[in-house]
């Protein structure tokens with residue numbers, strides 16, 4: 001994407017705490033992925049996890065990188081990834097990739113921050129940057145993500161379960177909402193009638209974290225190694241096989257990437273200048 005456009009999204013993120021990137025996917029691409037998700041839900045017999053956070057009428061499929069190349073391409077999307085790299089840095093990681101499919105009758109998810117579980121004093125630099133791909137239109141009625149604009153500048157986290165003034169991040173299918181881990185937000189209430197066509201809201205939650213903290217989903221163990229070997233190189237890096245700054249995550253001074261490519265340059269040997277000659 002053009003640098004100026006990235007700067008524009010980064011300015012919106014800095015100012016209001018979110019941006020919406022339109023037309024990342026065409027409507028046809030969004031429909032095709034939504035069909036894939038519905039098929040997976042049937043195959044995997046996905047049911048709501050039925051708790052106050054994940055929802056009683058919401059279907060979620062986790063660990064989606066194990067479910068085919070469609071999802072690999074989401075993680076490395078050339079329009080969205082540079083914006084997220086601008087918030088974190090190029091050493092970022094995929095934290096998790098899941099579907100969030102909100103059905104009619106779902107109540108509002110508690111307003112929360114995604115990095116709230118990390119017990120660091122506020123404010124702190126962004127540790128998490130999350131994105132939501134709309135695979136159906138997101139409307140106020142079908143449960144579009146609720147956001148509290150400007151809340152990324154607050155020095156407190158929301159009280160769990162307390163109602164807050166928020167706006168719906170309405171967007172057409174194929175658009176992507178981006179926000180840093182400290183923006184107050186939550187999944188919306190779905191007030192659509194059960195029998196209305198398109199009563200369900202489907203999103204892909206493509207979440208990233210800084211390269212120096214733990215990923216929410218453990219992809220090094222959760223994805224079979226034989227599958228990881230077939231990933232594109234950038235995806236291997238993004239799931240945690242490239243040490244951050246060549247150091248964090250090395251194995252005996254070597255990059256795990258060397259398992260796939262002997263010429264890999266992430267090795268610790270390239271980080272430090274040689275010691276002065278004796």
Ligand SMILES: O=C(O)CCC(=O)C(=O)O
Pocket residue numbers: 053100109114132143144145146185186187188203
């Ligand atoms: O579904 C949404 O719109 C947001 C969900 C969310 O924030 C979460 O589950 O952490």
